[in-house]
Amino acid sequence: MKVAKQWAILALVLSVVFGMFGGTAFGASTRYAVVEEVVGVVKVTKAGGSKEVRVFAGMGLNEGDKLKVGERSSVTLRIADREDEIVLGENWSGTLSKLKEHDNGGTDTAGKTWAGSMYNNVRKMTGSNDTYKVETPTAVMGVRGTHFILTIDPRTGLPKIIVNAGRVDASDKLENGGTVPVLPSQEITLYPGEDPSIGIDYIDPEDLVISVDTSVIEKLLRNKAEIDEENEELLDYLRGTDGEGSTLSLTDEEILERYRTNVENSLIHILKFAAEAGKLDETTLNDIIEAANQAIEDITKKYDLDRDIPPIDRMAGVDPEVEEQRRRQREEAEKKDI
Helix, strand or coil: CCHHHHHHHCCCCCCECCCCCCCCCCCCCCCCEEEEEEECCEEEECCCCCCEEECCCCCEECCCCEEEECCCCEEEEEECCCCCEEEECCCCEEEEEEEEECCCCCEEEEEEEEEEEEEEECCCCCCCCCEEEEECCCCEEEEEEEEEEEEECCCCCCEEEEEEEEEEEEECCCCCCCCEEECCCEEEECCCCCCHHHHEEECCHHHHHHHCCHHHHHHHHHCHHHHHHHHHHHHHHHCCCCCCCCCCCCCCHHHHHHHHHHHHHHHHHHHHHHHHCCCCCHHHHHHHHHHHHHCCCCHHHCCCCCCCCCCCCCCCCCCHHHHHHHHHHHHHHHHCCC
16 A cells, blocks of 8 residues: 555544543643653654754653654653643654643644554543544544554554544544544554545454554553443443444443453453563563552452453444445455555
8 A cells, every 4th residue: 555645645633522632742832741751762853943852751842842762662741731641652753733722721632643653541531622633644533532542554554543441433534434433442444535434343452462562552451440440431321322323233231241341351352462472571461460450359350361251252233244344345445555
C-alpha cells in the first residue's frame, strides 16, 4: 500500500468524550504536559524553533512541540491540569498540536501522530466540555474511553485503535460510512476511503504483543484494577441496550455474558502472550503481576499465568453474515494501492 498516498487522503482524529486524553497535554500556554519518565533518547523541537533538544524528567511541554522517540526508548507524560497519562513508545513521532482552554469552560487537546505506538490513560470527562483529538496519516476517531492504545503499522501506515476501557467513536476524515463505536476488547483499523466498520474486530492479543512497544504494553497491564472497575461500570450500562450503536448486538443476556468474558479476560490474554513471547523479562513480569494483584480484590480477576481462561469469543454479539461481508471488504481494501 502506498503510504504517501494514504497520508495525503486521510487523517486520524481521536476525540475524547467520556474519558480519554481529555484536557490533556498539548496546547495553550495555560496548559502543559510534564515529562514524568524518560527511557533512552527522546528529543523535542519546541514550537516555533528548529533545534532538537534532549527531553528530561520534569521538563514542560507545550502546544506545538514536536517529539521523536528513539529506538529502545520511551517517554511518559502527565497532563498538568487533568492528571492524564500518556506513554509514547519506541520510534513514536508526532506533535502536541493543541492544549487550550475554550470559552465554554472546557479544554481542547489534540496531537498529530505519524509513527509508533502510544498508550493513553485519561481521566473521565463525564459532564465536561473537554475534547481530545489525535490526527494520524490515515483515519479519524472520536474517543470516549479512558484506556486505549494507538499504533501505526510501519509497513502500511494504517492506524489501529485497541480499546481497553471506555468507548471510541471511529471514522475516517471523509466520514465514509459515518461513525462506528468501538467498545472494550475490540480494535479497529481504518482503511483509506472505506466504511470504517469493515476494520472492526475483537482484539488479537498475540498480534498486539508483537506489534506494540513493550513500554506501552507494560503500562497497560499495570493498570488492570482501574481498567476492570471502569469496564464493570460500562458493562452494567450496556445491559439491556443494543451495544450503544456498536457493531455488537448485546440485548440478549447470554450474549452479553459472552462479551463480558471477553472484556474481563483481555488483559490476562495479553499478559500470557507477552510472557510466552518473552516480551517482558521475568523480573518485570513478576512485578507487574504483584503490583496489579495487590489492587484487585476479586480473586477471579487477578493475574494468574497458571489459570486456564477461554479464548476470545470472536463471534460474541456478531452477526456471522455481516462479519463475512466485512472480511471480504477488508481483503479488498488491503489489495488496493499495493
